[in-house]
Amino acid sequence: MRWKKATLITALAIGSNVVQGILAPLWNYGQPYIDLPLLVTILYASRYPSAEALFMGWVTGAIQDLTPGGTLGVNAVPKLVVAYTVLTLEEKIEIQELWPVQMALLVFYATLSGTIGYLCATRLFQREVEGGLFSINFLFSLLINPLVYMVLFQLPLRKGKSAPLQKGE
């Protein structure tokens, strides 16, 4: 089953970035409104809470950094941290059993920490980033990401809970 997971990780990492690239022009190209790779990372880490999730999050972020204009690491680190946080939480609570509001808060936190990490990395190395933590783009991201996660992943999965994914599969 390892090759299946590898394929899934690759597909999710590349696919989420490609879709992100396609959708980016819809909300001012380059602005982090909806961070689809982040959402996919959270989804994967919550569904498959294993060490591969860390790798998946890091690869997804790294690919995001490889897109033109990016800085290597600024997205990879936050996504790695988010994946690690989700895995740590998973050890303590059943993330899949979280209420939608709690899940939304988790995505909110992930987005916030990702944003802070992104800003720290860019500021630390004096890379220019439009706006700041309180810019309308980042604030909008904090709101829209949980909402999109709910709509795309949480609600459909809860609907089809009769056949849930097996943990660690």
Next chain:
Amino acid sequence: MGERALRLTLFLSLLFLSLVLLMADIKGDTIREKVPPIAWVTGKPSLLLGEATRKGWLELNHLLESIKVRLSSGEAIEKNLKLQAQLRQRIRTLERQLFTYQEAYLENKRLKALLHLKNLLKYRTVGAYPVGGVPLLWGRDMVINAGRDQGVRKGLAVLNSSGIVGVVIEASREKSTVMLITDPAFSIHVVDKRSRVIGVVKGTGGPFCNLQYVMADRDIIPGDLLVTSGMGGVYPKGYPVGTVAKVKREPGELFMKATVRPSVDFSRLGYLLVVLPEGGTKR
């Protein structure tokens, strides 16, 4: 190694790797160029797809904008058509008004001319206008809206601002019939205003009249104005009757033959004056 330790190790390793990459990228190392397959796979397609999406999005925006413009231009056309209809209606109304004003102006002009004429004449007159049998080209008689009640009676002269029109041949209470100077039965004593040669203008039934009883050797030339001589007391003296149009002198003939164009345009008859006899009613 436990799962937790494995995760922590992997996390720290990847974090370290990220920091290394970050440092390297910041310093300007060409890591991207060193991993072109990754950059190509991720960067190019997403860039191209992103560009395509951006273009598609722009096209969609243009389409929506053009639809909006068309809808608004449709509304504008509808408004313009409405406005056009209103303006057409307004133009028709104004044209009618203009026509009325023009008529009033012309009438005013005619009346002024008639008033002027009336003031010039030493005779008492009564105003009238044609109500029937109006000659378009050349007629023989017509009906005017003045009759016995206004003092009009048979044998009175009728004229307008241009000249002699004719003579009343029949008068009822409110209307009268006027014989025009073009009638073959009509004749009037005239004098050439230039040469003072006298003669008689007689109607022919056509648009012109004839000058009769003028000796062939008398000084009459085309263009001479013929005016009333005042003989008989019916017509005021010195009033235009017509202009000599053509003169013909034939050897052996005692009288010349001259054609006279009446001063009055019978196709454009307006207000008229009937010259009343002394003591008649002035209207």
